[in-house]
Structure formats: C-alpha cells, structure tokens
Amino acid sequence: MRGISKSFPGVRALDQVDFTVGEGEIHAFLGENGAGKSTLLKILSGAQPPDSGMIVFAGRPVQFASPQEAQRAGIVTIYQEFTLAPDMTVAENVFIGREPGSRLFISYRQLEEETAKLCRRIGLERSPRALVRDLSVAEQQMVEIARALSMKSRLIVMDEPTSALSRAEVEKLFAIIRNLKAEGITTIFVTHRLEEVFELCDSFTVLRDGRHVGRGKVAETDMDGIIRLMVGRELGLLAARQVSFDTGEKALEVRALNRRRKSSDASAIELHDVSLSVNRGEILGIAGLVGAGRSETARAIFGADRFDSGAVMIGGQEVRIASPRDAIAQGIGLVPEDRKQQALFLSQAIRTNMSITAQGRISRFAVFISGAKEDELVEEYRKLLNIRMASAGQVVGNLSGGNQQKVVLARWLALRPKVLIVDEPTRGIDVGAKAEVHNLLSEMAQSGIAIIVISSELPEVLALADRIVTMREGRVTGEMMRADATQEKLMTLMTVGSRQAA
Amino acid sequence: MTDAKAAEGRQNFDAFTFLARFAPLIFLLLLMLVFAILEPRFLSSVNLFNVMRQVSIIGLLAIGMTFVILTAGIDLSVGSLLAFAGLVAAAVAKGGMQDRFTVGDDTIGYGWQLAALAAIAVGLLGGLAQGIAITKLKVPAFVVTLGGMSVFRGAALLFAAGGPISGFQPDFTWWGQGKILSVPVPVIIFLIAAVIAHIVLRYTRYGRRVYAVGGNPEAARLAGVNVSFVIASVYVIMGFFAGLGAFVLSARLNSAEAVAGTGYELTVIASVVIGGTSLFGGAGSIFGTVIGTVLIGVLLNGLVLMNVNSYIQQIIIGVIIVLAVAFDTFAKSRRKRA
Numbered sequence: 001m002r003g004i005s006k007s008f009p010g011v012r013a014l015d016q017v018d019f020t021v022g023e024g025e026i027h028a029f030l031g032e033n034g035a036g037k038s039t040l041l042k043i044l045s046g047a048q049p050p051d052s053g054m055i056v057f058a059g060r061p062v063q064f065a066s067p068q069e070a071q072r073a074g075i076v077t078i079y080q081e082f083t084l085a086p087d088m089t090v091a092e093n094v095f096i097g098r099e100p101g102s103r104l105f106i107s108y109r110q111l112e113e114e115t116a117k118l119c120r121r122i123g124l125e126r127s128p129r130a131l132v133r134d135l136s137v138a139e140q141q142m143v144e145i146a147r148a149l150s151m152k153s154r155l156i157v158m159d160e161p162t163s164a165l166s167r168a169e170v171e172k173l174f175a176i177i178r179n180l181k182a183e184g185i186t187t188i189f190v191t192h193r194l195e196e197v198f199e200l201c202d203s204f205t206v207l208r209d210g211r212h213v214g215r216g217k218v219a220e221t222d223m224d225g226i227i228r229l230m231v232g233r234e235l236g237l238l239a240a241r242q243v244s245f246d247t248g249e250k251a252l253e254v255r256a257l258n259r260r261r262k263s264s265d266a267s268a269i270e271l272h273d274v275s276l277s278v279n280r281g282e283i284l285g286i287a288g289l290v291g292a293g294r295s296e297t298a299r300a301i302f303g304a305d306r307f308d309s310g311a312v313m314i315g316g317q318e319v320r321i322a323s324p325r326d327a328i329a330q331g332i333g334l335v336p337e338d339r340k341q342q343a344l345f346l347s348q349a350i351r352t353n354m355s356i357t358a359q360g361r362i363s364r365f366a367v368f369i370s371g372a373k374e375d376e377l378v379e380e381y382r383k384l385l386n387i388r389m390a391s392a393g394q395v396v397g398n399l400s401g402g403n404q405q406k407v408v409l410a411r412w413l414a415l416r417p418k419v420l421i422v423d424e425p426t427r428g429i430d431v432g433a434k435a436e437v438h439n440l441l442s443e444m445a446q447s448g449i450a451i452i453v454i455s456s457e458l459p460e461v462l463a464l465a466d467r468i469v470t471m472r473e474g475r476v477t478g479e480m481m482r483a484d485a486t487q488e489k490l491m492t493l494m495t496v497g498s499r500q501a502a
Numbered sequence: 503m504t505d506a507k508a509a510e511g512r513q514n515f516d517a518f519t520f521l522a523r524f525a526p527l528i529f530l531l532l533l534m535l536v537f538a539i540l541e542p543r544f545l546s547s548v549n550l551f552n553v554m555r556q557v558s559i560i561g562l563l564a565i566g567m568t569f570v571i572l573t574a575g576i577d578l579s580v581g582s583l584l585a586f587a588g589l590v591a592a593a594v595a596k597g598g599m600q601d602r603f604t605v606g607d608d609t610i611g612y613g614w615q616l617a618a619l620a621a622i623a624v625g626l627l628g629g630l631a632q633g634i635a636i637t638k639l640k641v642p643a644f645v646v647t648l649g650g651m652s653v654f655r656g657a658a659l660l661f662a663a664g665g666p667i668s669g670f671q672p673d674f675t676w677w678g679q680g681k682i683l684s685v686p687v688p689v690i691i692f693l694i695a696a697v698i699a700h701i702v703l704r705y706t707r708y709g710r711r712v713y714a715v716g717g718n719p720e721a722a723r724l725a726g727v728n729v730s731f732v733i734a735s736v737y738v739i740m741g742f743f744a745g746l747g748a749f750v751l752s753a754r755l756n757s758a759e760a761v762a763g764t765g766y767e768l769t770v771i772a773s774v775v776i777g778g779t780s781l782f783g784g785a786g787s788i789f790g791t792v793i794g795t796v797l798i799g800v801l802l803n804g805l806v807l808m809n810v811n812s813y814i815q816q817i818i819i820g821v822i823i824v825l826a827v828a829f830d831t832f833a834k835s836r837r838k839r840a
Binding site: 302304323324325327328334336341342343344345346347348352355356357359363366367368369371411 | 705706707708709710713714717718720721722723724725726727728784785
C-alpha cells in the first residue's frame, strides 16, 4: 500500500501511509489506539475506500469496492468480534454464502467433507456438525480461520486475535499461523501484546497518529525500540510501584467461595473454595489465565453472579450480597472487564456515565438531580483523573479507550468505596494512558482504598500489586508478595497449579 | 484518535446532531405551512384547538409510552387498557350498570372524583401486572403486552356486556369538553402531564435510571441500578396514563364503550418514535413526543380537511412509523462513523 490517505470529518486518520508486507511473512502491525490501524485495515479489506493512494497486491494494483472483492482477490480479515452465526454448524459457518452443491440445493456431504479437511489442516478437533454456540472462543476463532482458508486466501489479517485467548490457546494459534506461513500464506497480525511480536512475527510496521513511523525486521530490534516508536518518546513503561500503602487492616475477606455449574449454563466457570483477603491501602493482584475464574470471583464478590456457598466479610463482619446494589451499599465497586458492554452508556453524556453511582451526592430533596452539583462532580474528577474531554455533555462513546476507562474509575471514586475491584484495568487502552491508570490506582490505594487488580498481563500485575494471588481452573493456587514474585513463578502457578511456590 | 481530533470530529458532527434533534419540529412546521397554503381553514384558531383537543388523549398515552420505549420496551395493550379503564370509570360515575343509558340528574353516581380514581386504579393495576410478568416471568414485553391487549379488550367487552355506558353529569364531562380561557381542558391536562414527565425524566434520579436501563441494562445493573424495578415501573406509569386518558376520553365523548381505543397502540407508538425516541432505548425526550403527537394530529387533520379517504390515513401512519425508525437507524450509523 502506497501513500494511503484517509480523512474523516475533522480528522486526518491516515496521512500518506506506506505499508509493505513481504509474501509469506508474519507481519506485526503496531500502534497505539487511534493510530490509524483499524482504518488502514478497513481500506485493505475493502470495507472503506481510501481518499488517495494505491494498493498493490501480488504485483498488481488493485481496488476493492467491497470486502467480497478483497476476499475474491485473496485478502480475508478476521475481526476481534467474530462474524459467526452461533446456531449454525461449523460447516455451515465456514461456507456461509458459498455453499457447495447445485444451484438450488446444498450438498451437505461435500460441505462437511471439505470442512473436515480444513479442520484437520488447522487442528480443530470438532465435528463439522457441531454448533458454533458450543465452541470455545479459541475454537470459534479457528472456524474463522478455516473460513478464510476455504476462500483460498493468500493474506489473512487478524485484528487482536489473542486478546480473548488463554496462554495455551495462544500457543495453538501461533502454531497455526506458522503452519500457514509454511504454506506460503501471509499474515498481518495486530496486537497490543508486544511480547507476542517477538515470539511470532518476522517483521513489523508501526503507525502513530496516522503516519508511518517505522518498519523493520523483528530480529533487528527489541521491545524498548518498538515502544519508543509507538509512543515517540522514552517511557518508563510499567514502572513498578516503589512504595506500599498497605495498612495491614483487613478491608475485605472472602472465605471458601464455591460456585457450581448449572445444567442450564454448561460453559460457566466453577469456583472451588476461593479464599482471599485485601487490606486497606493494599493492592492485591489476581493473576490467572482466561477461564481461571478471576472475573467470576470478582463478579461473585460484587453480587453480579450468584454463588453457592462461602462468605464475604467487610471489616470483619459477614455481609449478605445478593446483587450489585448490596455490594455498593457495602462500599464495594467493580470496574468490569468489558468497558463497553458492562460499564458504559455509550450514547449518553459523560456526566450521566460518571454520576450514575453517586446520584445521592448530587441530588436535591433525594429525588432531583442538581445540575450544578453534577457539573462540580464531573469537573472534580476530570481534574483529578486528568480526563481529556470537551465538555460534561460530550457523548462518552466519542472518548478514547483510556479516557473512557477513567470515566468508569471516576464513577466508583465518586462513591468513595472501601474496596475497588478492577478487572483488566488497561485492556484495549494505549501505553501512555496505561501508565496514567496505574498511577491512579496507586493513588487510590494511598487514600486507603483496598484494591483488587485482575489482569491477563503479568507485567501489569507485577508492576501494581503488593501481593499476588494466582488462580487456575477456579481454584487459588498460590500467593506471594511482589518482592518474591517473578513472571516465571507466577506462570508456573497459573499453568501447573502446584500449591507450593515454584 | 487524539483528543484534539476527537473534539474536532465532534464539532463537525454537531450540525447533523442538531438537525436530527429538531427534524420532527422542522417537519411539523413544514407540514403546517403546506396545509395552510392548500387549505386556508387549517390555520383558524377553532381548527387548531380542535387538533390539539384531538391529540391530547393520544398525547397522554404517548407520554407514558415514552417511558416504556426509553427502556427499549413496548406496550401494545394501551388501547385495550384504555377501553377497560374507561368503562370502569363510567360505571362508577353512573353508580352501577343499571342506569347505563339514562342522562341527567335522575341517577345517583359516585361522582367524577371516584370515577377518575377508578380509571387510574385500573390502569395502574393493569400496568403493574404486565410489569411483573415482564420482569419476574422474564417474558418479552412484546409478548406480555400483546397478551394484555387481548386480555384487557376481552375484559372490557365482558364488562360492557355489549353496549356503551353514556350520559354523565356535567361536572364529569367538563374534563373532556370544558374550556379554561378558551383552551380545551384535555389540552391543559396533556400539557401539564408533559411538563411533569419532562421534569421527571430530565431532572430526577429516577429519570436518569430509565435512560441508563435503556442505554445498557447490564452496565446499569453493575452500577447498582435496580433494573427490574425500573422496567416494571415504566409499565405502571404507562398504565397510569392509560387510566387518565380513559377518564378524559369518556368525559369528552360523554360515553364509554368496549371498542374505544382500538388501534391506538400504533398511533401512540408512531407519535413517540416520530418524536425521535429510539426503539432501541436510552435516547429520546418528552419534548420530542409532544412534537410527534402534534405532528400526527396535524397530518390527520389536514388530510380530513382535504377530504382524503380516512383509510388512507392509516396507510400513511404505517409508512411514517417505518420511515421514522429508518431515520433513527440512519442517524445511529452516522453517529458510529463520526
């Protein structure tokens, strides 16, 4: 792709970007959120036309008016949100819109045979007749890959394919991508996890503010080099906290939390005798792979999901928490995993999003909302959290991921919680905002709030937490102070699950 | 996207937001202009008050429906509930079913006060029953209120035993036919209700929760909002307005009958949606609903004045409701791209 430019009203999303990927390469496509990655990929996949510039594919200049045209040319994009029909079978999904057979009837035999072949090729151990609904996220992703292969694609674009996968599943995905490479298929790989770049990719391109700022061979650079390109400045990424504000005074204790699977919800994650505690001013990290029961523990404590047995104690007193309202009344806050689905009212104003939990603070006669008090509240937290926004009336969906996360944090701070549980505090937000969020969490701990941080990124846990609890398959497998913890030790507890610290 | 750019993008898009927000009002003014040119009688004060009086019943229901649709719900039972509540009010006003057709002072009723209370009580209970079915039994609102539509209509037919109840005291009919300073009473009731509803939605904690539940129910729950309570409550509010509307309609017609309000659900939903309230929930306003209600009233009135076949009016409402939703969807996709 040469000299690609694209503008949206008021925004120059891409400015004369060149983007070159060698055939058969695994190419990492990097950049902070809003750098223009998605826009460039949309142009490449035919979803949007460029304002200027040209695309050369396999030596020929091409122009795609639609994703279908790009697919016919051999370019298939797999987005973060899958495009599968959950109630149809694997085979039907793979060949959707291109079913083999006569003009009128589908040949199911051919459909299933072809699908079975593709599944073997990528190691998906599922019947072509299995319903997509019953598949794990990783398996669904493999169905997407199978579909891409069925279109005889020569370039597969994967937009953050690893963000929802556990470590083992990531390994498997990487193996598939390497196999595709051996078959001569090119992969463009978008990720926020830089370590994956070094594990998997041959070359990389970095985009910043809609401009091409660097490309090269992965073998010839290191992580700091890439981070420097992405942020354009030296950054003490994930600097570990030097001080602890742990008061030693127990704020929250969870005893023997159990949650059994119900027949109506076969994919639910079980919890087995989960016990943990966090002190005022302490940051407790919960490390575990996806599916280890971290979020489920948080949701059970917060009353968002039911649990079968166990006790939650606040300040030494057992409390009954049957709903998020009960938890909030006890001074517990939860910043959920999925900001857009579980926390924000995307089409509504920042002020509405921020004050939803703290209506009591800004009300008059307990019934009315005082506009003046509400604006004061928004202004207070805008300053405190350094939220970059145009006005309190701005629609929250227009903010960047980092600023959205700050709005959610503000919501809970406004409530003055005793305990704040933060699930994936920096998922999908850029490096600069990440450091800011980390500082904020540290400041909250300093003010005496007990904080539980759940994160898939070990460096994040190691940087933030005073003490770390590891989980695996719904059980607590270990606990250690930060000073004793290393990535290797934690990973062992998370994957092997031995109760003795490695 | 950097923040400066984000802000810039937003400004650009504000012109469109402005247009989208006031589109119903602009459309209303254009429509009035067209009718005024085509039919001079349209702009007479008699006719304009007539329009307002006609829309006030639909308007009351549309105010309630705005609450429901803001939570991404729907209520198809309004017309039936209105008919049932109207009959109960009429029976109370007449002191029973014996003297249902007599007119004047020879009947001993229970007075308009109790009649109004009875209508509103029936509405509240009907709404509460549906709200509980939706939240506790977890049946979709569409299905519950479709059932309610049939249940309340059946109850009304059973109650009326085949005929209307008519002939009320003048202090009853004043609520539908009277005027204060030449403004029809139903219009005044409608406007007062609209102002109160506007204040509730805009300036109270409860109103915020209605928008929150409609915008993202899971996020609302995790922010400590009692989602079931909010959802059930909007059907109770809808029921209140169905009862109030029933009282005013009976007073205006000096009669209550089992087939009253047939087809109202469509006109009411159309008024709300044309006023810019999103069927997907979380966005909309009472101001928009008032405009939407008047717009439909003006449209129907203008068509009547121009001697357009009344069946065609139904076709036009149907088309307009689809176009209004199409516009809403278009505005949404536009918002996403911006």
